[in-house]
Amino acid sequence: MNDSKRLSGQEAKHSGERAKRLRIDRRAFVRLGVAGGTASLAAACGWDGGNALRPRLLDVSRLNDWVGEKILFSTTRLARTYSPAERSAMLPSYFVSSKMPMLANPAAWRLRVGGLVAQPLELTVEDLMRMPRTSYTVKHHCVEGWSAIASWHGVAVSAIVERCRPAAAARYIEFVSFDSDYSNGWDMASAMHPQTILAYGMNDNPLPPAHGAPLRLYSPTKLGYKMTKYLVSMTFSAQRPGGYWEDQGYPWFAGI
Amino acid sequence: MSASVRRHHWVVRVTHWATVIVLAGMITSGLQIYEAYARFGNRGGPFFPSPFDGARFPTWTRLGGWLAGALNWHFALMWPLVAIGLAYLAYLVGSGEWRALFFRPRDVRGAIEMAKYYLRLRPDHPPQGKHNPLQKLAYTSIYLFGTLAVLTGLAIYKPVQLAWLTALLGGFQAARYWHFWMVWIFVAFTLTHVILVFAVDPASLRAMITGWYRGRFPSHE
Numbered sequence: 185m186n187d188s189k190r191l192s193g194q195e196a197k198h199s200g201e202r203a204k205r206l207r208i209d210r211r212a213f214v215r216l217g218v219a220g221g222t223a224s225l226a227a228a229c230g231w232d233g234g235n236a237l238r239p240r241l242l243d244v245s246r247l248n249d250w251v252g253e254k255i256l257f258s259t260t261r262l263a264r265t266y267s268p269a270e271r272s273a274m275l276p277s278y279f280v281s282s283k284m285p286m287l288a289n290p291a292a293w294r295l296r297v298g299g300l301v302a303q304p305l306e307l308t309v310e311d312l313m314r315m316p317r318t319s320y321t322v323k324h325h326c327v328e329g330w331s332a333i334a335s336w337h338g339v340a341v342s343a344i345v346e347r348c349r350p351a352a353a354a355r356y357i358e359f360v361s362f363d364s365d366y367s368n369g370w371d372m373a374s375a376m377h378p379q380t381i382l383a384y385g386m387n388d389n390p391l392p393p394a395h396g397a398p399l400r401l402y403s404p405t406k407l408g409y410k411m412t413k414y415l416v417s418m419t420f421s422a423q424r425p426g427g428y429w430e431d432q433g434y435p436w437f438a439g440i
Numbered sequence: 441m442s443a444s445v446r447r448h449h450w451v452v453r454v455t456h457w458a459t460v461i462v463l464a465g466m467i468t469s470g471l472q473i474y475e476a477y478a479r480f481g482n483r484g485g486p487f488f489p490s491p492f493d494g495a496r497f498p499t500w501t502r503l504g505g506w507l508a509g510a511l512n513w514h515f516a517l518m519w520p521l522v523a524i525g526l527a528y529l530a531y532l533v534g535s536g537e538w539r540a541l542f543f544r545p546r547d548v549r550g551a552i553e554m555a556k557y558y559l560r561l562r563p564d565h566p567p568q569g570k571h572n573p574l575q576k577l578a579y580t581s582i583y584l585f586g587t588l589a590v591l592t593g594l595a596i597y598k599p600v601q602l603a604w605l606t607a608l609l610g611g612f613q614a615a616r617y618w619h620f621w622m623v624w625i626f627v628a629f630t631l632t633h634v635i636l637v638f639a640v641d642p643a644s645l646r647a648m649i650t651g652w653y654r655g656r657f658p659s660h661e
Contacts, residue, residue, distance in 0.1 A: 231503060231504070231505060231509075232504050232505040232506070232508075232509030232512070232513075233509070233512070233513070238509075238512075240516075241509075241512040241513060241516050242512065244512070244515065244516035244519070245512050245515065245516070248515050252598070256598055256601045256602075257601060258601060261600070261601065261603075263600045263603075264600075264603060272482050272483045272484045273483070273484025273485070274483050274484045275483060276483065323482075323599075323612065325599060325612065326477070327476075327507065327511070328476035328477040328507065329473070329474070329476055329477035329596075329616060330477045330482075330483055331482050331483065331612050331613060332482055332483035332484070333482060404600065405600050405601075429508070432508060433508035433509060433512060434507075434508045434511070435511065435512075435515070439598075439600075439601070440597070440598055440599050440600050440601070
């Protein structure tokens with residue numbers, strides 16, 4: 185029945201057009217198959233994009249940093265706080281050195297504040313303890329997907345900024361540790377957030393070595409890997425500093 | 441054989457196949473991310489019940505090579521995923537085709553009749569439009585699950601800036617839990633979808649590629 189119908193001129197023309205369209209669509213489908221096949225192959229190889237795509241993925245990561253920093257991050261919104269009774273039974277810690285980083289001479293330790301500042305500083309833990317104290321119980325979010333609630337106390341980074349008076353050109357801070365070459369770069373807005381602190385205490389006790397004694401950076405608005413432990417210096421700069429994990433491909437902003 | 445009917449607009453075909461590719465990338469990079477901490481709950485517990493506690497998925501199911509690589513894939517593909525979803529929704533609304541696709545209260549009776557047919561409780565296939573009511577139910581719910589996947593994803597991506605959303609979904613670990621379950625909903629939907637295509641209406645595969653349908657259920661034209 186269909187064949188006899190096709191004999192009519194109009195139908196034949198229609199059918200010819202359709203055949204043409206089918207050919208084009210078939211070509212598109214083959215292309216789709218190639219793309220899909222490549223995607224499965226990519227998955228099969230645990231592919232990170234290779235030399236061709238990896239840089240593009242990092243470009244998108246920078247775009248996501250921009251969205252996180254300029255659109256989603258609020259300088260005034262506070263992370264939810266908890267009661268000390270809600271603390272998690274444990275909070276894992278890590279360092280990148282082969283042994284836990286410990287100071288040979290804790291009394292000689294100083295936090296050096298420098299770079300684009302009017303007043304470079306060298307602060308002892310006692311100096312920091314004499315400054316206004318911030319304490320809170322908050323949820324810690326690790327990039328791996330785990331979370332844990334703990335209490336922290338220390339001095340707000342904004343209080344340090346007030347004392348060292350950075351130049352207008354200073355847009356970033358680099359936090360450097362004595363845990364091998366571990367460091368992090370922060371944007372000024374995140375550093376100035378009221379919950380961003382230099383912590384010298386955890387769960388009502390002095391900061392333990394496993395968690396970065398004598399001083400670590402802490403903020404409930406960042407992923408754990410941005411919170412430099414075993415601090416030795418903070419340096420203000422106009423250029424965006426890298427970081428230990430950030431240079432290996434982890435998101436730079438890591439604000440949550 | 442019945443005559444060909446125009447079935448799928450190019451927007452539907454492009455968004456359909458683009459979703460296949462992007463969703464495959466989201467799921468495989470997601471499984472690589474999951475491996476970094478393969479359970480749900482604050483450290484020290486209690487943990488959400490899950491058959492996948494401590495699970496490691498086969499290499500061929502994981503994209504990214506390691507956590508950072510997988511995160512970069514996941515956070516790059518989230519843009520096209522949302523763009524495709526919005527483009528498809530805009531087409532449905534703009535063309536009025538949502539009427540043929542979205543499951544509405546009036547479809548309940550038809551869905552029961554359709555279920556009876558599949559259960560052999562009625563002999564004849566109920567009359568239907570472009571999609572039967574059970575298809576409408578499936579396609580409407582998978583779109584809603586897609587929306588939920590995006591919302592639970594945002595809740596664990598920015599649990600402080602979007603704290604209201606994270607709280608609405610039961611907190612960070614609960615949102616992470618539901619985000620993970622979406623994987624199995626998409627996998628189950630896809631398997632059922634593909635099996636039904638080949639078992640019931642193979643002509644619909646060609647229709648999703650070329651736009652033209654030449655099969656058993658052309659009744660909407």
